[in-house]
Amino acid sequence: MQTPRHHALALRTIARKGKAVDTRWADIKLGDESMGPLELADGEAHRRGHSPVGLEDLLLGVLASGKGAAFEALASQGLDLDSCHRLFEVGETGARAG
Secondary structure: OOOOOHHHHHOOOOOOOOOOOOOOHHHHOOOOOHHHHHHHHHHHHHOOOOOOOHHHHHHHHHHHOOHHHHHHHHHHHOOOHHHHHHHHHHHHHHHOOO
């Protein structure tokens, strides 16, 4: 069952606290399977110092969840959380060094 808390968390996760939120998205209904990866993506963004949540953070959130159709699709292509963490960390280090 969707509650206002689910909607608020989804909007906060997508737009990050302090950023403008388009209220047209306030009626989005996300199931528990969607909320888990979004919460994990928010955690990844925070850990990596990103604001707002970026595509890399969303990918890491899906992989960290370890379940769901999106996870299965990524895993079937050989993607896993550890290798993506290493890939993004090398990319960020290289971007700063270059």
